[in-house]
Amino acid sequence: MNPADLERRFLELVERNEARIFRICRAWARNPADFEDLRSEVLLQLWRSLPSFDGRSAEDTWLFRVALNVAMLFRRRERGRHERLDLFRRRAPERDAASDPSVRVDSRDRLDRLTAAIAGLDPADRALVTLQLEDLSYAQIAEVTGLGESHVGVRLHRIRKKLAQAMAEDEEVRDARP
């Protein structure tokens, strides 16, 4: 592939998947600076991996692989999970109100809670649930992660329960506030 073709293909890929990249970075970054670093790293690795994309897997499967591989290993710089969660909870409302006008005000609160609940999951669980929230089938998730389809199903069932519980607990805490 010549450089001009590569550039055109990369720009089209990013344009088609801009929102997905944005959401993955949002699920994995703990603050706005982290978000920018992660997004740059995802774009860099997409650019570097694109010449070896042979079309054997679907474009979105390939994109999710690159983005999630980067996101999962990007987290090594971070500290303990609880600290991450606390930071995320503190920062999320402030960041969302300022940075995401596409989401209506009445939805922001629910989105913050969902994002905070996702941030509280283990990295592997977070990757799985992110893919399901992106509306991928179990077969597609299995292709992205390299896990068996039935294993994906069982794990996601457990993760959804965990997520629902976290959301419910968060709601109880909010309701209890004066």
Added chain:
Amino acid sequence: MPALDPEFDAWGSLWRSQSRPIPHERSEEMLEKVKDRSRKFDRTILWRDAREALAGLFVAGVWAWVSWLAPGWWPKIGAAAATACVLYVLARLWRARRRHGQVREDLPLAERVRAEIAKVEAQADLLRTVRSWYMTPLALGSTIWLASLVPAIGLSPGLTAAGVAAAVCFSGVLFSAVGWAVVRLNDYVARTQLDPYREELQQLLR
């Protein structure tokens, strides 16, 4: 795919409603930034490898030069052995870098994590076995060279038995001290940085 609960479907819709990256930069600007970072990345890797190779080749060159100038055959053979030991260390580092250096980012997640674990384990192994592949060849090379000076005593005017004995003692103490520090430091890095990271990666596969 089995039907999900309506609540999760609603979360999915909400999640996918986030669609506008802020700030939204122009495509050309973004492409330039990405290409620039990619070039910097390549340069960093190139310079890192070049520095490592140049440092090793410099030391090997010094030993080769010593071999060339050495008085008599035994010192020449000793210095040549030291050169070979330095080249062995270089080759060992180069092989480790080739085997685990660049991992493809478009592998399935589990495979990518396994590749990262293999890389971390190889790094930790390299650090923990530094005594055998790094310290021993260098000590061996120097010892062979110093031992090879013994037959030359008397042939070279500046070379005395007392001088060689002092050099052997000095290099023994120096190698022991530096070796001890290098082994401890490498072990410390493996224990405090690589082991926890490997554990973190293994958690991802559970």
